[in-house]
Every structure is written in C-alpha cells, then in structure tokens.
Amino acid sequence: MDELLRDVAFLIRNGTAVDALNAVVSKAPDDVKEKAKKLFDDPNVIQSLDEKWADLLSLIYYAHLSRYSAQLTTRQGIAGQVASSLIAAKLSKKLGIPELEAMFLLSGAKALTLMGMKDRAEVCYLKAEGILRDLAKKDESFLRELADVLNDLGIIYVEMNEKEKGERYLEEALKIRRKLAEKDESYLPVLAQTLNNLASLYKDIRRYGEADEFFDEAEKIYRKLVEKDENYIIDLAVVLCNYGALCRVIREFDKAESLYKEALEIFKKLTEKDIFYNSGVADVLMYLSGLYRDKGEFDKAEEYMKKANEVYNELLAKLQERSEASSGA
Numbered sequence: 151m152d153e154l155l156r157d158v159a160f161l162i163r164n165g166t167a168v169d170a171l172n173a174v175v176s177k178a179p180d181d182v183k184e185k186a187k188k189l190f191d192d193p194n195v196i197q198s199l200d201e202k203w204a205d206l207l208s209l210i211y212y213a214h215l216s217r218y219s220a221q222l223t224t225r226q227g228i229a230g231q232v233a234s235s236l237i238a239a240k241l242s243k244k245l246g247i248p249e250l251e252a253m254f255l256l257s258g259a260k261a262l263t264l265m266g267m268k269d270r271a272e273v274c275y276l277k278a279e280g281i282l283r284d285l286a287k288k289d290e291s292f293l294r295e296l297a298d299v300l301n302d303l304g305i306i307y308v309e310m311n312e313k314e315k316g317e318r319y320l321e322e323a324l325k326i327r328r329k330l331a332e333k334d335e336s337y338l339p340v341l342a343q344t345l346n347n348l349a350s351l352y353k354d355i356r357r358y359g360e361a362d363e364f365f366d367e368a369e370k371i372y373r374k375l376v377e378k379d380e381n382y383i384i385d386l387a388v389v390l391c392n393y394g395a396l397c398r399v400i401r402e403f404d405k406a407e408s409l410y411k412e413a414l415e416i417f418k419k420l421t422e423k424d425i426f427y428n429s430g431v432a433d434v435l436m437y438l439s440g441l442y443r444d445k446g447e448f449d450k451a452e453e454y455m456k457k458a459n460e461v462y463n464e465l466l467a468k469l470q471e472r473s474e475a476s477s478g479a
Contacts, residue, residue: 154178154206155206155245155246155247157173157177158170158173158174158209158210159247159249159250161173162210162213162250163249163253166214166217167214167217168214170213171186171189171190171207171210171214174210175187182203185198185199185207189207189211193208202245205241205244205245206245208241209242209247209250212234212235212238212241213234213254215230215234216231216234216235216238216257219231219234219261220257225265228261228264228265229261231257231258231260232258232261232262235254235255235257235258235261236254236255236258238250238254239251239254239255239258239274242254248281249285251278251281252281252282252285252295255274255275255278255281256274256275256278256295256298256299256302259271259272259274259275259299259302263302263306268306268309268310271306272303272306275299275303275306278295279296279300279303282296282299283296293326293329293330296326297323297327297330297340297344298323298340300322300323301319301320301323301327301340301343301344301347303316304316304317304318304320304323304347305320305347307319308320308347308354313351313354313355316351317348317355320344321348324341324344324345327340327341327344338375339375339382342368342371342372342375342385342389343368345364345365345367345368346364346365346368346388346389348364349361349362349363349368349392349396352364353392353399358396358399358400361396362396365389365392365393366393369386369389369390369393372385372386372389373386383416383420384416386416387413387430388413390410390412390413390416391409391410391433391437394406394409394410394413394437394441395437397409398437398440398444401444403441403444403445406441407441410441411438413430413434414434414435414438416430417430417434425465425468428461428465429462429465431461432459432461432462432465435454435455435458436454436455436458438454439451439452439453439458442454
C-alpha cells in the first residue's frame with residue numbers, strides 16, 4: 151500500500167487523476183479493482199471498502215474534480231474548485247501525503263482568492279507555505295510550488311495594504327524564481343510575473359528606481375517569450391501599461407506615451423480574435439487621456455477620453471447582443 155500511495159501521489163502531482171486511478175486498478179485487490187473502475191461514474195461505489203482504500207479512491211476522485219473545476223470560468227466552477235481541492239487536501243493529510251496536501255491547499259487558495267475570500271485564502275496559503283518549506287529542504291523540486299505560494303501571498307498582503315509583508319513575500323518569490331529560471335528557461339514566465347508584481351509595489355511605495363529596473367526586465371522577458379509563443383502578448387501589453395504608469399508618475403512622458411501606444415496596438419489586434427479585448431483598448435485610451443492631461447494637452451486628453459467611452463459603449467452593446475442571442479437560443 152505504501153508503494154501504491156507513492157505512485158498515486160506522483161501521478162496526481164505530475165500527471166492526472168486518471169493515471170492515478172489506472173495505477174490503482176493495476177495493483178489493487180480484485181474487490182477494490184472492480185469498484186475503482188466505476189469510480190468516476192458512481193463515487194458512492196467505494197463506501198463498502200476498507201477505510202484506507204476508500205480514502206485513496208476518494209482522493210483520486212476529488213483530485214479529478216478539482217482539476218476539472220479549475221478549467222471552468224463560472225462562479226459555480228470556482229466554488230467547485232474550492233470544495234474539491236480542500237476535501238482533497240484533508241484526504242491527503244489523512245493518508246500522509248504532504249506534497250498533495252500542499253498542492254490542493256494552493257489550488258483551493260487560488261480559487262478562494264478569485265471569489266474575493268482573501269482571509270480564507272490566506273489561511274490555506276500559510277498552511278501550504280509551512281508544508282512546502284519543509285519539503286523543499288529535502289527536495290528542491292518543491293521550490294516551484296513554494297514560490298507560487300509566496301508570490302500569491304505577497305499579492306494578497308499588498309491588496310490588504312500590508313505592503314511590508316507583501317514585499318517580503320514577493321522578494322523571496324523573486325529570489326527563488328530567478329534561481330529556477332537560471333537553470334530552466336521554462337520558469338521565465340513566472341519570473342516575469344513576479345518582477346511585474348514587485349515593480350508595481352515599488353511604484354506604489356515610491357521606490358521608482360527599483361520599479362523601473364524590474365519593469366524593464368519583465369518587459370524584456372515577455373518580448374523574448376512572445377518571439378516563441380504569441381500567447382504571451384497579453385502579458386506584454388499588461389507590463390507595458392504598468393511601466394507606462396510608472397513613467398507617467400516620474401514624468402517621463404514621451405516614454406509613457408510610447409509604451410501606452412504599443413499596448414494599445416496589441417489590444418486592438420487582439421480584438422480581431424475576441425471583442426472582449428476592447429476593454430483593454432478602452433483602458434489604454436483612458437491612460438493616454440490622463441497622460442495628455444498631465445502634459446497640459448487638454449484637447450488631446452478630451453479626444454482620447456471620448457474615444458475610450460465610445461469603445462466601452464460599443465463593447466457593452468455587443469455583449470448585450472451576445473447575451474440576448476444566447477438567451478433566445
């Protein structure tokens with residue numbers, strides 16, 4: 151059973167719950183095997199099994215449900231992710247699998263954050279942090295998940311106006327992610343993410359030199375990533391907007407204008423795929439309006455504000471049409 155627990159833990163963490171279920175089916179006693187085959191169709195089928203087998207199969211079931219729910223963007227899906235992840239975390243703890251307990255606490259915390267339940271998310275993140283710090287002392291592969299927790303906790307504390315605490319968590323996340331990215335370029339996206347988060351915090355607390363340095367580094371990383379995968383173009387646009395906001399504050403108006411206009415062109419191009427990106431177009435038009443107002447170019451500021459309102463109104467009208475068409479279908 152101990153060997154099977156290790157296999158299941160590995161497969162859930164690195165593969166899928168289906169892979170873990172197949173491992174159980176291949177190694178379990180016949181009575182367990184037959185019930186395991188029916189798990190996803192009827193999870194109640196395992197109730198007559200011994201407690202440890204029932205707990206193991208329940209863990210696999212809720213791991214599967216957690217991953218499925220995480221793919222849904224509805225509030226119901228997010229709530230499902232919270233419930234299934236936290237149940238899976240409790241089962242993992244009961245079965246003595248700390249790496250899965252931490253993984254599901256992290257998943258539940260992310261979903262709780264999306265629901266605006268930051269206090270509950272903080273509790274889950276802190277539990278996961280403690281587990282992952284212990285695991286990372288023996289196995290550096292857990293540094294990735296530890297950095298995820300630290301980054302997310304940092305954001306929560308910044309949003310809760312606990313900026314000093316947020317800074318500590320983000321700086322530690324940056325240190326880990328930089329170390330990981332030096333060995334493996336697949337970590338560059340999360341490195342850029344934390345650079346952007348820290349730069350935004352430094353802007354807010356008026357540490358402009360460090361903010362400029364980190365925005366610049368994040369921008370360069372995203373440009374490099376876009377060359378290989380255009381999906382990162384949205385992240386680049388976000389960093390350009392944030393960097394532009396910094397340049398506006400420190401009165402580097404020409405650079406701010408250049409950054410905003412590049413972000414504007416990115417969002418305009420993205421609207422060809424999805425009208426939702428018109429919200430990004432409108433936002434950047436508003437940023438440019440504010441910039442021109444700061445420069446004393448009031449006619450231009452009014453022009454861009456008018457354009458922003460037109461785009462917002464057009465987007466709302468199209469979304470309303472889409473909603474009505476969907477309701478009538």
